[in-house]
Amino acid sequence: xxxxxxxxxxxxxxxxxxxxxxxxxxxxxxxxxxxxxxxxxxxxxxxxxxxxxxxxxxxxxxxxxxxxxxxxxxxxxxxxxxxxxxxxxxxxxxxxxxxxxxxxxxxxxxxxxxxxxx
Amino acid sequence: xxxxxxxxxxxxxxxxxxxxxxxxxxxxxxxxxxxxxxxxxxxxxxxxxxxxxxxxxxxxxxxxxxxxxxxxxxxxxxxxxxxxxxxxxxxxxxxxxxxxxxxxxxxxxxxxxx
Numbered sequence: 001x002x003x004x005x006x007x008x009x010x011x012x013x014x015x016x017x018x019x020x021x022x023x024x025x026x027x028x029x030x031x032x033x034x035x036x037x038x039x040x041x042x043x044x045x046x047x048x049x050x051x052x053x054x055x056x057x058x059x060x061x062x063x064x065x066x067x068x069x070x071x072x073x074x075x076x077x078x079x080x081x082x083x084x085x086x087x088x089x090x091x092x093x094x095x096x097x098x099x100x101x102x103x104x105x106x107x108x109x110x111x112x113x114x115x116x117x118x
Numbered sequence: 119x120x121x122x123x124x125x126x127x128x129x130x131x132x133x134x135x136x137x138x139x140x141x142x143x144x145x146x147x148x149x150x151x152x153x154x155x156x157x158x159x160x161x162x163x164x165x166x167x168x169x170x171x172x173x174x175x176x177x178x179x180x181x182x183x184x185x186x187x188x189x190x191x192x193x194x195x196x197x198x199x200x201x202x203x204x205x206x207x208x209x210x211x212x213x214x215x216x217x218x219x220x221x222x223x224x225x226x227x228x229x230x231x232x
Contacts, residue, residue: 004161006161034219034220042224042225043208043222043223043224043225044162044208044222046219046220049219091159093161093162095162105150105167105169105212105214106152106164106167107220108164109154109161109162109163109164110161111160111161112159112160112161114159
């Protein structure tokens with residue numbers, strides 16, 4: 001149980017285009033999902049917290065107009081990188097908070113999406 | 119302020135040797151503590167977690183960690199390293215009422231020598 005998927009696993013795009021990354025909880029409902037960014041050989045940086053049916057909460061320094069987050073259902077959250085530039089190239093990882101009362105303190109992570117902007 | 123510190127960005131052990139990855143936390147409230155493992159180009163997999171029950175927590179793949187409040191530590195151990203244990207390991211902390219936000223340590227890369 002508690003499986004989270006991401007699609008695509010990798011994407012290459014041209015500078016100026018937009019890219020959408022999907023995060024799905026496959027066997028549980030997730031009212032809260034999280035989006036992280038990870039640079040090579042570094043830890044995860046929380047970008048935003050996504051709550052189903054409401055606006056995402058962005059961390060300080062993260063541009064909400066550039067990184068659009070939508071959490072339209074209990075099993076799907078999307079991150080859209082708008083007008084991508086080479087500096088947006090990174091590994092993006094989502095996670096979903098456990099849904100059972102005994103498990104809401106735990107985050108389950110997706111496999112990540114490697115974004116390369118040319 | 120809450121934080122987590124992993125001592126040693128890189129640890130190398132021989133196959134069959136004891137694995138010890140160190141993690142210390144700073145918190146003014148009781149923490150939840152986690153160890154995650156990340157293989158290259160993959161997401162994070164939960165190894166084990168402490169949520170105020172037993173202080174010695176057993177996880178997957180033979181790993182375990184002990185919560186020591188007096189030392190504010192949550193070190194990860196495995197009695198006998200296997201080649202497949204080579205990966206990046208992250209210690210993390212969250213707190214009740216924090217909306218499940220997790221604070222990650224900087225990570226420790228574990229290498230296994232044949």
